[in-house]
Amino acid sequence: MADISSPSQAELSSRRRQLQRQRRWRMLQTTWQVLMVSALAGGLLWSLSRSDWMIRSPQQIKIEGNQFLSSETIRAVLPIRYPQSLLSIQPQAIVHQLETEAPIAEAIVTRRLFPPSLTIQIQERYPVAIAYLTHSGDTASTAKGGQTPKLALLDEEGAWIPHEIYLALNSSQRLPDLKVIGMREEYRSQWPDLYQQVSQSPVKIAEIDWRDPNNLILYTEFGAIYLGAYSSRLEHQLRRLDQMRRLPEQVNPEQVDYIDLRNPDMPLIEMKNSEN
Numbered sequence: 001m002a003d004i005s006s007p008s009q010a011e012l013s014s015r016r017r018q019l020q021r022q023r024r025w026r027m028l029q030t031t032w033q034v035l036m037v038s039a040l041a042g043g044l045l046w047s048l049s050r051s052d053w054m055i056r057s058p059q060q061i062k063i064e065g066n067q068f069l070s071s072e073t074i075r076a077v078l079p080i081r082y083p084q085s086l087l088s089i090q091p092q093a094i095v096h097q098l099e100t101e102a103p104i105a106e107a108i109v110t111r112r113l114f115p116p117s118l119t120i121q122i123q124e125r126y127p128v129a130i131a132y133l134t135h136s137g138d139t140a141s142t143a144k145g146g147q148t149p150k151l152a153l154l155d156e157e158g159a160w161i162p163h164e165i166y167l168a169l170n171s172s173q174r175l176p177d178l179k180v181i182g183m184r185e186e187y188r189s190q191w192p193d194l195y196q197q198v199s200q201s202p203v204k205i206a207e208i209d210w211r212d213p214n215n216l217i218l219y220t221e222f223g224a225i226y227l228g229a230y231s232s233r234l235e236h237q238l239r240r241l242d243q244m245r246r247l248p249e250q251v252n253p254e255q256v257d258y259i260d261l262r263n264p265d266m267p268l269i270e271m272k273n274s275e276n
Helices: 009-049 071-077 091-101 163-169 191-200 234-243
Strands: 061-064 104-112 117-124 127-133 150-155 160-162 179-183 205-209 217-220 223-226 256-260 268-271
Touching (some): 061 071, 071 091, 091 104, 091 117, 127 191, 150 163, 150 179, 191 234
Parallel strands (some): 127 179, 179 205
Antiparallel strands (some): 104 117, 127 150, 217 223
């Protein structure tokens, strides 16, 4: 049987000293690493705070993704005072300003060090309708009488675009042809589907009257179309309307008061009173 001898006291002391030296070496390495990282970070902060790292003019800001808004227009909205340190510029403040003060759905801001510059990628909001807004209790207000509805623009997702801001930033852009009267906050969740179907309709729709939630009215080349409350029947109602294309050949459109498609399977044509 092999003789397993226990280490001597001298050997144990030697091992302890060796372990202590290893621990001191690791601590020294860690300390140097911390000092190096701190020095590099401090040097970077110092270099960024120097005058070399400044945004001195709008030309150092690159705009990407814009189609309708000019780069000059977008730069004019930015909350930047020239010259301004690149380090002091807050990307989130720029994003908030653009999404609040301009028809922009999303913005991404990237700071670049070499050379000092900003890159802003944007996704614009494009208006598809002019909306005449009313409040929830204003079903009786109209364009002819009562209070004058507030004017705004709508994109296809139902986001508001203030009319004055859009005109100020897009004076050369044409306003949408489609009009929506009586648009309300609670309708916005229904708007994307309504707009998609209306925009795809073969029958041209010039105006949507949503003042009465129980009777959505479309103004078309055939005149007024009564649809009743907005519902999943809209697709069927628009198909029926398309099937009535030959109606002007059979009935004088000027004598038609409205077409009732509340029941698309039984369309009704209401004629104007001949005495009027």
